[in-house]
Ligand SMILES: Nc1ncnc2c1ncn2[C@@H]1O[C@H](COP(=O)(O)OP(=O)(O)O)[C@@H](O)[C@H]1O
């Protein structure tokens with residue numbers, strides 16, 4: 099070995115050869131490609147047997163039905179990506195619907211009531227994060243408890259009944275509930291907008307990078323001084339906020355506050371996120387994938403109706419789909435990883451292609 | 453520039469550090485050597501603030517400091533690369549380089565800006581990883597260099613490297629040595645921890661030896677100590693005996709001639725060896 103001299107940084111022997119043309123830094127194939135592809139194939143496949151399934155009206159209705167749990171799935175991506183989970187979104191959703199309905203019945207301006215629901219759900223989500231942090235409990239336990247607390251609050255406030263007699267003609271109900279833009283329900287546009295905004299938040303902001311970093315290597319995040327507690331609180335607040343947004347849209351659509359709404363939505367949201375490529379072990383995730391995952395589940399539910407599967411079997415079938423989808427996702431990803439890995443290796447050692 | 457003194461730390465019944473001190477001057481590569489378990493990493497953790505000492509003090513530019521963690525240390529110009537790999541394997545290579553907040557444009561993280569900032573440092577370290585690949589896809593050696601790159605991007609005045617070459621192939625280690633030299637030339641204080649003595653002899657201007665939580669050779673000029681005396685200091689006895697758990701380091705360090713290679717320079721200030729410890733023969 100020779101003495102290292104400042105100028106001695108000769109090109110190393112292991113690839114990157116100095117003479118080789120500078121290679122392009124290539125972005126890998128996005129994780130979402132697979133799920134979105136499956137969604138499209140699924141829709142087209144069902145359409146092959148049931149052409150009516152492909153009617154715009156049906157597709158939009160299916161999408162509209164998926165919006166509520168879909169919004170929760172988008173928020174869930176942030177929780178899962180940092181190795182947390184939010185089981186309280188279903189309860190949050192029910193409570194939001196009830197609180198919003200009560201406020202409106204008490205004469206609040208509807209938009210103000212909607213804002214109050216959003217603020218409340220974000221706050222309760224933040225509390226989930228704070229309790230998780232300061233009691234040093236897993237968010238699984240904390241949000242399992244708050245799920246019941248919130249649903250209980252909703253049931254108690256509504257006295258177990260639907261809250262109706264709301265001002266049907268109000269602008270909130272007309273716009274967010276029944277409104278359309280370019281033939282697409284406003285609620286679907288809200289969902290699309292949420293996908294875009296949260297995708298940017300997840301992939302292109304410091305907050306998103308912190309969420310993924312903490313989920314990827316909590317010890318390093320701790321050592322490196324990343325604000326783990328603050329990020330966890332923010333991520334769970336975001337998850338709560340998305341459930342609150344779903345509540346506002348549901349309230350606007352149904353024009354009623356049903357305290358029993360959204361049973362089990364938290365699990366569907368988690369399943370959708372996982373199908374969409376957000377692993378429970380955190381570190382990574384995909385907002386768009388979660389949206390596609392939700393739509394896959396929604397499309398299956400809708401398809402079962404077309405195939406006249408008895409309604410009592412739909413839950414069973416949905417379970418089967420989740421199992422298949424979650425089982426297939428890693429396979430898809432493995433294929434992609436192998437390809438990526440090969441590409442990386444080829445770049446490193448141009449001479450040693452297998 | 454950075455002075456630690458009288459540091460004491462016990463883990464349960466184990467004495468990790470027993471009154472350890474070290475001085476890092478601008479422009480020097482100060483090697484810290486010692487067997488596994490000697491307390492080297494504990495010293496680093498105390499400097500970074502991750503571990504709280506039971507006694508002792510740390511001064512930066514004459515001011516007492518107590519960092520709350522690696523991030524605060526970095527904010528004050530002390531960058532630390534810990535022995536454990538601290539990469540975020542799910543994040544991209546670029547994202548890994550800016551863990552405390554990537555450069556932004558209009559509120560969003562700017563890939564172009566990250567690339568622009570990272571390019572010269574990556575080049576200096578002699579690596580050219582695929583910047584958008586997940587860090588976990590890189591070989592271990594590149595991940596280790598990635599962390600060093602991350603530390604350099606903090607533009608520190610003090611750089612602490614805890615066993616940075618443990619996973620590096622020879623030529624990468626040699627390149628790192630070159631980088632270390634250049635940094636010292638620019639006036640950085642570098643603390644370089646290793647148990648590859650041969651490597652240490654090559655790049656250090658001063659050497660401190662730790663054994664069982666005590667300094668047995670404080671900051672001796674590297675030119676004044678021989679490989680044999682280092683081994684003796686590390687083991688507490690001449691290497692030949694090899695009794696106890698200690699035989700390995702001598703063997704691992706190889707038996708290359710210990711004399712300072714001809715190209716060695718002494719970055720200013722001239723290496724001084726603090727009094728005592730007649731270990732150099
Ligand atoms: N977190 C810990 N808990 C208990 N003992 C520890 C811990 N960290 C280090 N030690 C002990 O402290 C001593 C010094 O360890 P360390 O500083 O890691 O040594 P080195 O880096 O020189 O190999 C060892 O005996 C080790 O077992």
Ligand SMILES: [Mg+2]
Nearest residue numbers: 492493494535
């Ligand atoms: Mg160590």
